[in-house]
Amino acid sequence: MIGGAAAIVRAGERAKTLQEAALAHITEDINDMKSEMKEFRNAIRDISNQKVQIDFLLQSYNELRHDQGFIVRRRSVDNAEGQ
Secondary structure (H helix, E strand, O other), rough: OOHHHHHHHHHHHHHHHHHHHHHHHHHHHHHHHHHHHHHHHHHHHHHHHHHHHHHHHHHHHHHHHOOOOOOOOOOOOOHHHOO
């Protein structure tokens, strides 16, 4: 029976090391997923900022096209003397 008990103890130790290895692997995978999600979040934020900028530019373009935009005419020296 002593040999059988030793085998059970060894099997238990192997199971424990397998659990620890699996836990370490899963922890590493979760950390990798966290970093990938952070990169994904940054990419989505950048795309959102670009969309806001494009919408603003399109609005400005449409206002200028329909003569509703604000345009400041620069006065040159020649133009100022003529008036």
